[in-house]
Amino acid sequence: MKRSRLSWWLPILAPAWLWAGEPRLELVWPTPNTAYAEGKPIETYVQATASGDPASGLFGCARSGGHQFHEGLDLKPIKRDARGESIDDILAAMPGVVRHINNRAGESNYGRYIVIEHAEVQPPVYSLYAHLSAVVPGIKAGDAVKAGQVIATMGRTSGGGTIPRDRAHLHFEIGLMLTRQFQSWYAWKKFGSRNEQGLYNGMNLMGIDALDFFTQFRARRVTGLVDYFAQLPLVARVRVATKVVPDLVQRYPQLLTAEIPLGGVAGWEIKVSATGLPYAWKPLSSVDVIGYRADEVRFSEVDAEALRRCRCKSIAVLKRGQYQPGRDLETMLQLVLGLR
Numbered sequence: 630m631k632r633s634r635l636s637w638w639l640p641i642l643a644p645a646w647l648w649a650g651e652p653r654l655e656l657v658w659p660t661p662n663t664a665y666a667e668g669k670p671i672e673t674y675v676q677a678t679a680s681g682d683p684a685s686g687l688f689g690c691a692r693s694g695g696h697q698f699h700e701g702l703d704l705k706p707i708k709r710d711a712r713g714e715s716i717d718d719i720l721a722a723m724p725g726v727v728r729h730i731n732n733r734a735g736e737s738n739y740g741r742y743i744v745i746e747h748a749e750v751q752p753p754v755y756s757l758y759a760h761l762s763a764v765v766p767g768i769k770a771g772d773a774v775k776a777g778q779v780i781a782t783m784g785r786t787s788g789g790g791t792i793p794r795d796r797a798h799l800h801f802e803i804g805l806m807l808t809r810q811f812q813s814w815y816a817w818k819k820f821g822s823r824n825e826q827g828l829y830n831g832m833n834l835m836g837i838d839a840l841d842f843f844t845q846f847r848a849r850r851v852t853g854l855v856d857y858f859a860q861l862p863l864v865a866r867v868r869v870a871t872k873v874v875p876d877l878v879q880r881y882p883q884l885l886t887a888e889i890p891l892g893g894v895a896g897w898e899i900k901v902s903a904t905g906l907p908y909a910w911k912p913l914s915s916v917d918v919i920g921y922r923a924d925e926v927r928f929s930e931v932d933a934e935a936l937r938r939c940r941c942k943s944i945a946v947l948k949r950g951q952y953q954p955g956r957d958l959e960t961m962l963q964l965v966l967g968l969r
C-alpha cells in the first residue's frame with residue numbers, strides 16, 4: 630500500500646517538463662570550474678576586465694559604468710601550464726552540430742572561436758566559445774557533438790587588442806542568429822572590411838544572459854529555452870507594417886505567439902528585451918496596421934523604467950513626446966526584416 634501512496638504524490642512533485650513530454654534539456658557548464666555549481670560568488674568563476682570588477686565579465690550593461698554592452702559571459706580558468714597559460718577544457722554546453730570554426734585568430738574580436746547550433750533544442754539556439762587557444766584536433770564544421778564533449782582549450786586569442794595571460798578566459802554566448810541575409814546587410818553598411826565569418830559574424834548573433842538562463846534552469850523556474858524566452862522582461866513592444874516573413878521566425882517558430890496566416894502577413898508585433906532581442910513575434914493582419922505607411926514602426930508599449938535602466942542599448946528614444954526606434958532597435962530591424 631505504501632507504493633500506491635507514493636504514486637499518488639509523484640505526479641504532484643514532478644516538474645513541469647515531465648508533463649510536457651519533452652526530454653529534459655541537457656545543459657552543461659562550459660568549463661571544468663565547479664564554483665558556479667557549488668553556489669560560490671561570481672569572482673570564483675567570472676573573469677573581470679582590467680577594472681578588476683567581476684561584474685564586468687557578466688552579460689549586459691556590464692562595462693564603462695554601465696554604458697558598454699558585453700554580449701557574453703567571461704569565465705576564468707582554473708588550470709594553467711608551467712608558463713601560466715590557461716589549459717582548461719572547453720565543453721559543449723548542449724548537444725548540437727558544429728557550424729563554424731574560426732581558426733584565424735587575428736580575423737575576429739572573438740579570436741579563435743567555435744559556434745555550435747543546437748538543432749534538437751527548442752528553439753535551436755547557438756552557443757559560442759571564443760578566445761580559444763586551440764580547437765580539439767579533428768573537430769570540424771558539420772560534426773555532431775554531445776553535451777559536455779570537449780571541443781577546445783581555453784585561451785586568450787583576439788583579433789582586436791590582446792588579452793593578457795592573467796586574464797585568459799572563455800567568452801561564452803547562447804543566443805539567436807538574426808538573419809540568413811547577413812551578407813547583404815553587411816555590404817549595405819559599407820564597413821570597409823571583409824566579413825570573414827559569414828553568418829557567424831558576431832553582429833549576426835544576438836546573445837541572451839547565459840548565466841541567468843543556467844540559474845533559472847537549475848532552479849527549475851524554466852524548463853528550457855522556450856520558457857526562458859517567454860519570461861524575458863519586455864522593454865518595448867513594436868508594430869511594424871511589412872509583408873516580409875523573416876527567416877528568423879521560420880528558423881525559430883517557437884518565438885511565434887500565433888500561426889502565420891495562410892494569406893500572409895501585413896505586419897508584426899514584436900516584443901523586444903532590454904538588450905534588443907526580438908523574443909516574441911505576433912503576425913498582424915491588414916486591419917491591425919490600418920493607417921501605417923509601408924515599413925512604418927510604431928511603439929505599442931514601452932516600459933519607461935526598464936528603458937531608463939538599460940543604458941548601453943538604444944531601443945527607444947523620445948522625440949517630441951513620441952517614442953522613435955533607437956539605434957540598436959533600428960539595426961535589429963534592418964537585419965531581421967530588411968528595413969533599410
Ligand SMILES: [Zn+2]
Pocket residue numbers: 699701702703799800801
Ligand atoms: Zn567576453
